[in-house]
Amino acid sequence: MARQARAVATRQQIITGAARMFEQSGFEGASLGDIVDGSGTTKGALYFHFRSKDELARVVIEEQHRTSIESVRSVAESGASALRQLVMVCHEMARQILDDPVVRAGMRLTLEFSGSSEPAQPYVEWIATAQAIVEHGIEQGEIADTVDPATLARFVIGSFTGVQLVSQVLTLRADIEQRIDDMWEYLLPAIATTDDAAELAAIRAARWKAPVDATGAADDTSTGDA
Numbered sequence: 001m002a003r004q005a006r007a008v009a010t011r012q013q014i015i016t017g018a019a020r021m022f023e024q025s026g027f028e029g030a031s032l033g034d035i036v037d038g039s040g041t042t043k044g045a046l047y048f049h050f051r052s053k054d055e056l057a058r059v060v061i062e063e064q065h066r067t068s069i070e071s072v073r074s075v076a077e078s079g080a081s082a083l084r085q086l087v088m089v090c091h092e093m094a095r096q097i098l099d100d101p102v103v104r105a106g107m108r109l110t111l112e113f114s115g116s117s118e119p120a121q122p123y124v125e126w127i128a129t130a131q132a133i134v135e136h137g138i139e140q141g142e143i144a145d146t147v148d149p150a151t152l153a154r155f156v157i158g159s160f161t162g163v164q165l166v167s168q169v170l171t172l173r174a175d176i177e178q179r180i181d182d183m184w185e186y187l188l189p190a191i192a193t194t195d196d197a198a199e200l201a202a203i204r205a206a207r208w209k210a211p212v213d214a215t216g217a218a219d220d221t222s223t224g225d226a
Contacts, residue, residue, distance in 0.1 A: 007049075010041060010045055010049070011049045013039050013040065013041060014035070014039045014041055014045065014046055014049055014050070014056070015056070015059060015060060015063060015102065016039065016101060016102060017035055017036075017038040017039020017040065017041070018030070018035045018038070018039065018056050018057075018060060018105070019060050019063075019101045019102040019104070019105035019106070020038050020101050020105070021034045021035050021038045022057060022060060022105040022108060022109055023101055023104045023105040023108055026108065026112060027053075027057055027109055027112050027113070030053075032046065032053055035053070035056070057109050057113075060102060060105050060106050060109060061106045061109050061110055061113075061122075063102050063106065064100075064102055064103045064105070064106020064107065064110075064122070065106065065121065065122040065125075067096060067100065067102065067103055068093060068096060068103065068122060068126070069122065069125050069126070069129075071092050071093075071096065071208075071210070072089050072092070072093070072125075072126060072129050073129065074208070074210070075088045075089050075092060075208045076089075076129055076132065076133055078208060080206065080208075081137070081140070081142055081203075082133050082134065082136050082137025082140060082142050082143060083137060083142055083143065083188065083191075083192060083203045083206075084203055084206035085133045085206075086130065086133055086134070086137075086156060087184055087203060087204060087206045088206050088207060088208035089126075089129075089130065089133075089208075090156070090160045090180050090183070090184070091177070091180060091206075091207055091208070092207075092208050093160065093164075094160075094164060094173075094176045094177065094180055097164060097173065097176070098173060098176065106122075110122065110123075123157060123161075126157050127150075127153045127154050127157050128153070130152075130153035130156050130157055131149045131150055131152075131153035133153075134147065134149040134152050134153055135149045141193060142192065142193060142194075143191050143192065143193065144191055144192070144193055147191050152191065156187075159183055159187070160180070160183070163176070163179045163180055163183050164176055164179075166179070167179050181204055184203075184204045185204060188200050188203060188204065
């Protein structure tokens with residue numbers, strides 16, 4: 001049992017170390033030697049868990065996908081209004097980018113590998129989840145019924161992707177929260193059925209937080225509210 005736990009810990013250590021190298025140098029720039037040094041393991045340990053750098057990169061993308069999709073789905077199940085959910089999804093994805101090297105590396109690798117079907121999957125699922133939120137918002141009368149759900153969902157995820165990339169280039173994402181708020185300040189009046197400035201400001205301020213379990217750790221499988 002202890003040996004199995006050590007193997008799991010070593011595997012995660014390698015994934016995290018590889019993510020830091022992929023984030024820093026990209027797939028081509030990160031050598032297996034760099035990954036071994038960065039993860040504090042050995043080549044033997046790396047090859048025990050992963051057959052190649054390609055497989056390791058795919059696992060990093062999968063880990064990023066799992067982390068992001070779990071939180072997006074939790075936001076969608078939070079009970080918050082549709083517009084608040086859309087805002088919360090963007091800010092939660094930004095928080096993960098800031099806090100988690102695996103998420104940052106996964107997003108970089110996804111862009112580097114664009115053109116193949118597998119790395120596109122996270123975006124496909126983000127868009128699908130956002131579309132379901134928009135459809136619910138239209139049903140509830142919070143989002144204008146002139147809005148096309150598929151188009152808006154793709155636009156929101158695309159806008160967020162562009163905002164975080166420009167924030168990375170200009171400020172190393174130091175201003176990402178403000179830039180997302182700016183995005184919604186312009187977008188909300190165009191899609192919301194309310195024109196009340198205070199209500200729109202309250203929607204822009206919505207944030208999702210993972211509930212804390214009895215041990216004090218965040219429970220990412222549960223839902224949060226605004």
